[in-house]
Amino acid sequence: MINDLDFQTPELFGSVVFRPDFNSFKTINASQAWSLFFTGGREDKQLDSNPQIALFLTSVLVALGISGFARTFISQTFFAA
Structure with missing residues (x-):
């Protein structure tokens, strides 16, 4: 079995945000942020195939915040001692 993967690059197992092709100050969409x-x-x-999932999670x-x-x-207004 021939394996032609280059396991010597530090970007392979590192975080995506520190890869040179990602960290170029581009804006990302909600699917990328949630992923x-x-x-x-x-x-x-991971979630780019269905952007409605990102909209649902943001909603x-x-x-929850609201x-x-x-x-x-309501509890401070009506149940204040």
Whole structure:
């Protein structure tokens, strides 16, 4: 079996954000951001096949923030001693 992979490059097992082709100050989309978050910075194209997943995760995060604020506001307003 012939293996022609180059395992000597430091970018192979390192984080994606430190690779020269990624770190050129380009803007990334939500799918790439969530993929980097879930893989610990190892892969940026994990969720690119379905951008609706990134929209759903962002919406869930915003909804959790709003509901946390609303819960605090309501409990401070109506249940204050």
